[in-house]
Amino acid sequence: MSLRTTAAVAAGKLTRAGLRALGRGATALPGLVTLAVDPGAIAAMTAGLAHGAVLVSGTNGKTTTTRMLADVVRAAGWSPIHNRSGSNLDRGIAAALLAQADWTGAPHGDVAIFEVDEASVARVIGRIEPRVVLVTNLFRDQLDRYFEVDQLARRMASSFATLPETTMLVLNADDPIVARLGDDHRGPTVYFGIDDPSVGGRVAQSISDATHCPRCDRRLRYERVVLGHVGDWTCPGCGLTRPPRDVAAVEVELRRDRSWLRLAGAIASAVDPIEVPLPGLYNAYNALAAVAVARALDIGVPTAARAIAAFRPAFGRLETIEAEGRHLRIVLVKNPAGFNAAIGALLEQGGRHRLLAALNDRDADGRDVSWIWDADFEALVPAVEHAVVTGLRARDLALRFKYGGLARERMQVVDGWAAAIRCAIDLAPAGEEVVIVTTYTAMLALRDALARMGYVRQFWED
Amino acid sequence: MDLRICHLYPDLMCIYGDRGNVITLAQRARWRGIGVETRDLQAGETLDPEWADLYFFGGGQDQGQDVVSKDLRSANGNALRQAFAAGAAALSVCGGYQLLGHEYVPAEGPSIPGLGAMDVTTRAGKVRFVGNLLAAAPLGTLIGFENHSGYTYLGPQARALATVVVGHGNNGEDKTEGAVQGRLVGTYCHGSVLPKNPWLADMLLVWALERRHGGVQLEPLDDSEELAAQRSAAEVARARP
Known part of the structure; x- marks a missing residue:
């Protein structure tokens, strides 16, 4: 750790101690202080992690998926550090690192799992060399800050083009905007998606950010729409379609308070269905994303399934x-x-x-x-x-x-x-x-x- | 009495909650016992200039505006001009407003032609205007949220819809916000604009109904919730522009 990083860590730690003495949450300000002293603090503090760092981004499902992943890596015997409180800008990540590191800046863990605000992904990628980057989905959200989804996707794709070959991308194949984010990535990409024909409807829902082909502008055709523009899509113009799913839910059974997923796909078949103890299809996607990242980290499906079945939801x-x-x-x-x-x-x-x-x-x-x-x-x-x-x-x-x-x-x-x-x-x-x-x-x-x-x-x- | 609304390119030009304008027009007509039919026009379909009384044209992303600009250069553009000449009304917001004008001049590259139905021209600006927008119009307060980098300038045939009080409006220079020309209205207010500005919704409803039903007097509605929302949004705009 350089002198500058050590000073940055000390400054952040002092800020944190002061805020907590005042009874405050300290989920962002200490990070801001640390990054002001040393913009390279995140990279320096995460460089020594034995199992690397995972970034989780996307419009919806970040927090739940991040927490599921923390449980999954714990089930694999690893010790995760992660940003817990939904404070997911770069300062929140630095603050989380500070809270989970000693005064020299050495983190108390061997793998980092960071939820990253989709507008901050490019900046965070400049500060860290992640082992895995997951994007759950991209919908219109806070347009005053992020501007349009197209623009956001372009910015993300160009930051992914700067990632090293060793970084693995994990992308939602069912989201036509997300599925294309890895086009210029030099390393491998794992795709996940839902392949159960009984899931979703035929009619496009009224809010849709990607009804037209990202490659040729033709109107996309949907076999099934799951949510917004997420579903089983094809472009009748240029033939662009969902990339093959490496991790697929071929059967989804939704109940009032939980669901079961039967998995198939190149890297994630399992005999028994995975139990997801949260309601709604969107949580089934979160679980699927968590399994895909687990596979990208070489953690087995049974380990991931066990952790997901025991999962408890996040704050708020x-x-x-x-x-x-x-x-x-x-x-x-x-x-x-x-x-x-x-x-x-x-x-x-x-x-x-x-x-x-x-x-x-x-x-x-x-x-x-x-x-x-x-x-x-x-x-x-x-x-x-x-x-x-x-x-x-x-x-x-x-x-x-x-x-x-x-x-x-x-x-x-x-x-x-x-x-x-x-x-x-x-x-x-x-x-x-x-x-x-x-x-x-x-x-x-x-x-x-x-x-x-x-x-x-x-x-x-x- | 019945009202026909055509939503132009809803899947491409309907960002920032602009759909709320169609919901508002339809509800305010229904609450007065006026039947409403809404149809969507997608790029590539054929527009029937005889059908609609009122067109709604919302804002879009870059990709959407390109596709729509192309569609407006086909027969649909002429059909729309014909519909406006025959007395149909329109509300256009942001990108839709720009496309009803003469052209959009980007920072580089060739200009994107608009429909030319409104005497306004837009060029790309350096600073994006993002924030609450409060303006004063002859018939009432205009409140919304603007988010645009195109700067729009009015020609002699268009007049301003309102005068900017807080925010930037058309171009951030001349204090004008939006435009009115005949029965066509353009604005940079998202919000959606019509729910919190019921006078504008009713002005458009009257114009639209007049096309097939002659002089129309709308029954007044209880707008206490609408005006409460307008007042509180105006306070927010003044306190946190």
């Missing part, structure tokens, strides 16, 4: 909190595709739901709240018993519910986090569930309010 993702006999379930949403996936899971569950819906427009949420108009509230509203609406942009959200057809008497706009939680609890009979659908910074504020009300611990104590 499908987490349940008990409050006065009501079950508060937090569902983090941040873009139309994620919102539609959450809606799909609620509709599969059946019945009418009581919601606490929170919309913020801070940088981490996306300052442009237009995206709520791309989300399929029209499908959600018939399954809503009541919605308490809150957040910095509560009135935009209330308007979306109104135009989605929700009757006025089924909705209440409440300012103030604690007041909104109070109202949602009071409106739900004891024993009932309240689904908290929230953007990122609104979730932090709601968690904070729940902690003050005595229902949950501060999240960085998890």
Whole structure:
């Protein structure tokens, strides 16, 4: 470790100690300090890891997949360091490294698994030489910050072209934008996808970022659409189609709270189906991505399957909190595709739901709240018993519910986090569930309010 | 009474929640007992200039704009010009607005021709304008979120839709935002624009219904939620442009 890195680590560690003494989370600022002192700190601190570093990026599924992977490598007997709290810009990664390293900067682990914000991938790749890079999917998300999906994909592809031959890419074959990201990569690529013909519909969903061929601009033809533009696609013009799946789910069985995947493919056949203890097709994709990365790291399918079956969800993702006999379930949403996936899971569950819906427009949420108009509230509203609406942009959200057809008497706009939680609890009979659908910074504020009300611990104590 | 809406190139030109405008137009008509039919026009299909009362043309990504620009140079471009000449109304946002104008002049390379239905010209700017956009129009406040690097300049036949209060609008220089020419409206406001600016939605509905139903008086709606959202978004724009 150079003198500069050692100084950077010390500066970051001191910042972290100070913040924690003040009772703060310290998930980003210490990293910012460290990178300011030594921009090469991430590379220096990860260079000695025996099993290398894995970067996980994409619009949806990063956090869940990263945590699944951490469990998978633990099951293989490795010791992972990873960024836990959804703080996934380069400063968050540096902060996570600091928290899991000694004062000389040597990490307490032998493999790094970092969730990386899709707009930060190019910058992080400049700071680290990863062993594996996973991209889960690319949907429109926070367009004020990331701009358009095409542009984002171009930027990612050109950063992948600079990766060494030893880096393995793991890409979603079912996403036509993601499937092409490795075209200029010099090393190997592993593709994963769902090959069960019973999964998905024939009609393209209303939000779609890739209905046209990335190579020749012709309209893509879909045999099946799973979510948005993800599915079984072919270009009738130039014949571009899904790359062969090295890891494929040939049978997917979806239940109310979990699913089973039967695997096939060049590097991941298994006799027994993998149990994914989380609801929804999007979590089946997350598990599939985790298996593909495990294979890229030479970890066997049975080991990965065992870890996935025992998996518990991440902070703010499908987490349940008990409050006065009501079950508060937090569902983090941040873009139309994620919102539609959450809606799909609620509709599969059946019945009418009581919601606490929170919309913020801070940088981490996306300052442009237009995206709520791309989300399929029209499908959600018939399954809503009541919605308490809150957040910095509560009135935009209330308007979306109104135009989605929700009757006025089924909705209440409440300012103030604690007041909104109070109202949602009071409106739900004891024993009932309240689904908290929230953007990122609104979730932090709601968690904070729940902690003050005595229902949950501060999240960085998890 | 019934209303026919044509959504132009929804899979290519419908970014940043622009779909909300079609939802809003349809709901505000239905709430008044007016039947609504919406049809999509995809690139390569044939546009029937007789059918629609109102066209919606949203923003798109680069690839989308190229495909659409080509389609507008086919017979569909003439059909659309014919529809506008015969009194159809249109709302265009961002990329759609640019394509209704004369041309888009990129930083390098040949200019991309537009439909020329509005007397506006757009050229690529150096700085991308991203942020809340608040403007004042004769009929009410205009609030939205802009995200564009094209700078648009109005010719003598177009007039500004609104005057910029916070943000950049057409070009960041002359304080104009959007354009109106006959029954055609262009704006840089995403948001979506119509839900929080109900006066604009109703102005377009009246123009559209007039094409086949003569002079139309719309029943007033209870817009308290719309105006509450407009006020709170305007506060956000002033506090955090």
